[in-house]
Amino acid sequence: MNYHITHRTLYEYAAPVSVSHHVARLEPLVTATQSRDSFSLQIFPEPALRKARTDYFGNQLCFFAIQEIHSKLEIITHSRVTVQPRKPAQNESTTPWESVAEMFRDPVSPEVVEPYQFVFDSPQIRASLELADYARESFGAETPLLAGARDLTRRIFEDFKFDPRATTVATPLEEVWVKRRGVCQDFAHLGIAFLRSLGLPARYVSGYLRTRPPEGKPRLVGVDASHAWFSIFSPGNGWIDFDPTNNVQPAEEHITVAYGRDFGDVSPVAGILTGGGAHEVKVSVDVEPLE
């Protein structure tokens, strides 16, 4: 499947900004099932300094600094990607989760050093005994790893209500856990927290999701949004994605932009401004399927 994704971010500041520094992670990744055919990133006003590089996790990032006085900032990306259908994982035949968890206890073999990064607490995700208890309902004794993950995904979908007003990006996970409400970012964080509480490696994925218009209606342009889900490391299969917001295993309709331990590692645009006061942000995403 080919997509053309347009992602616009517009910041409007109440007071003039004299200097701003930003890091943007908006360039889709190249993976085994995803190729990046083209990518462009435009920034207004034109930054005095702009540098692209690869971050610690292998994501493409763009650092830029604007040094002229500005009261708005607009970032527009155009990405063309091709997504191959992922092979459906044989969830039921994967290794029992306990032996996977055992692999990630000391001493860890060199082959799993890379996924090992994602077993630990990260700034926004803290494992706990309580979360482990919840997760164990999906991970009974000898449960195949991915079967457990699939069930966990379903339970998050059923037990937690999608509610954009319940949380903000600053809402701690503990609060999401208590309120049982949140958005895709919260659900991805939850899934990761459950898995890590069992000692399993899990990571955060940011990206886009193709949305389908209601039957018989035309596709609306620009109403899509950034999306997030989680991924679990399965020995022999590699990283396998699960989307708890939609209760699916991503196949052809999820476009991956970046991986990290949690949202903090992959935030699409993060900036520090000198001046600026209050600000408003408008984001529009359009995921256009090309055929």
Add this chain to the structure above:
Amino acid sequence: MSEAENKNSNRDHPQMSQSQSQLATGDTGFAKKAMPEILLSGYQRRAGAFDELLAKDGKIFPHYAKLLGELEEFGTRELARRADACQRFVHEHGITYNVYGDPRGMERPWQLDPIPFIIAPDEWQTIETGLIQRATLLNKILADCYGAQDLIRSRWLSPALVFGQPDFLRPCHGIKIPGDTFLHFYAADLSRSPDGRWWVVSDRTQIPTGAGYALANRLVTSRILPEPFRENQVHRLAGFFLAAQNALSQLAPRQADKARVVMLTPGPHNETYFEQAYLARYLGYMLVEGQDLTVRDNHVWLKTLSGLERVDVILRRVDDDFCDPLELINNSILGVPGLVEAVRAGTVVIANALGSGLVQSPAFMSFLPGLCRHLLNEPLKLPSVATWWCGQKIAREHVLKNLDRLVVKPAFRTHLKIAEAERGELKRRIEFDPDLFVAQERVELSTAPSWDKNSLAAQPVSLRVFLVADGDGGYRVMPGGLARTSPESAGKFISMQRGGSSKDTWIPSTTPVEEITLLHASNQSVELRRTGNNLPSRLADNFFWLGRYSERADATSRLLRSALLRFNPERGGGARPLLSPLLQTLEAQGQLPGISARPELWANAEAFEAELLAAIFDPERAGSLRQTAEQLQRLAMLVRDRTSNDMWRVLSQIDDRLATTAPKQVMLAGDAVGVLNQTLMGLAAFHGLARENMTRAQAWRFLDMGLRLERAMYLCTLLDATLRSSDAENPSLLEAVLEVVDSSITFRSRYNLLPTVPAVFDLVLLDDKNPRSILFQIKQLAKHFQRLPKERGDAASPGKTILENCLSRLERADARELASASSNWRESELAATIQHTLQALPQLSNAIAASYFAHSAISRTGRGEMQ
């Protein structure tokens, strides 16, 4: 037989009457001399601990013999006197330590024991080589973790130790570090076990603090014990700092002689702020906060009054994860946005390198012996205290079996509260998240002689030793260190936060020591300068407010003093109408809020007096003199590295005096007048020092501008209130006004008659020769404005415009206008001019702030667009 008795029976000679002249001959036969009897009469070796002074057989170790001999010569009385001098020096030099969570007593005097800690030269050699090896090793580990990570892949290092640690800063991975030197500074805490061996108890790699305190301790101790200091040929510390200076300036990406090194501080609330200011001054670096720096074009710049100045090297005293809010920590906006990218681009070097905190984790200790053999091909020379990191299975099992015997600590920098957890709970937590815990053997500290109630007592001691990278891949050890003692045997963990004391550490030399100075060598040609480093905007701001508060304290004291002097309970309310301009001024300026709306006070002399006293002493009352004095001290602390010790001392005394006068205590008005007099003397000393001892550079200019502006405000308020008073013509009232503005003498010498309104207003408002007149203040301000760095652009500065308007109105004014009947005064041109000035002054203050202080707030975006 007790150890003390045993000791006494061992002494050689019972007589203790060595003469001073014998001492001066440099006789080395102290060991043969009498056992210091009185000093050591209460000295008890602690069972099961190594004693630094006395060997097992009760004999004094040779390296302490000279010191003990000299101390005994001094006698108890003289020693007590020197111990007092020690505390006095600490106080006078303002050596302090901030204790967290203690709002009133934030600045705590540093505790220094007068008796130095002495380490024998051969033993020191062992410590030195051991620590140089350790610093080299830790540096290599850092270079690998932030580079190839071979140690992890080849299993020399458990990956959890790196990946699971909050101090592993992923954005810093792959950054090219000049010379692969992460640790420019390193410190280790050592202690000595009962068998006499030295052990490393903890490594300090993030921000190795304490070298400045060691230096301050040396300064004081060498002064109170000059004779033993000389006799012992103690190694000097200056060479260490000189090496640090050289190494840092060589790090600069630009040519070394142009290099600007700054010290980045978290600010005055940090526990070791004193040390930062002290070291910055000693090393000649500017002390800056994050907001003083900015990144433009991938370079770091210092924001000064006259523009941006390039920074090459940052000696940081800020934890690395607080250095750049863009890349390093997600919930803080401290630090310098873009700094990491500048480091990545190699335009600035940070010491210690960002990410260096990683190897500070005690969990590393259990890996060091293996890593040392692997990386350096030699055994670890100085052992660490036995450490088990629960992330390893075998270690964890050992820890869980021996929980009672071991000290369990957080392995990483986290907010784990272990002390409070009971055993069962701790076990459960260790099993759930083993990586987060280490356990260590309990440390039995050695004891060293310390001054305790007029004799020497054995107190537990630990030692922090400091190293600096020499710039050629090696390390240099400070010959000495920061010894810390704890008063009681509970000394398993000595912390200045918990009331320990400290000692100077002496390493005696067998040969005469070389004197080193940090000043440039005399053969080096020095470019003469008439200006110092440019003043950072933040400091200009602080100086401005220091000026304002010092004058506020002055004006408040004068007004309150005159009010108290005129207030006589016997006369009932009779004098009070005459006080009203004074009281209204204090009301308008915030010292007596709402007093005119409380007529009941006028009838109750006691309540009225209490109100005046509260305006002086009450620390909780907004605008009280006491609060102003506290503000003054706070501001003085903020500019500490730019003002003299004398200025600091004077302001401390003002605050001390007001603080030691208990506010609740029943006090006579007369006593309060005495305190006010002393406060005014202190302020006069401060202003005198500012006037006579500060160069007429930017710092002084802003201080004086603050003072002038504040004085003009009080004067305008007072004159305005006077014109409104129905008793304005009463000579007693005018006398009071003259007294407040310190112009009585001048008035009398000019007029030789009772004061009249026009004459008083001419003198206090319009006489530009009178340093207490309004016109004088405005003229001074205008002069300062001409000398300020020019603002960008051609537009006339708003401050200048405000001043010119005030000036032209004042110069047109004529006090003879007030010669006519009093009924018109309030409508007079002169009253309008005063009103105009009064309104213009706050605008002027704002204009100065906007043009020169400009603390633009920093904010964060980009966390809110997810679905």
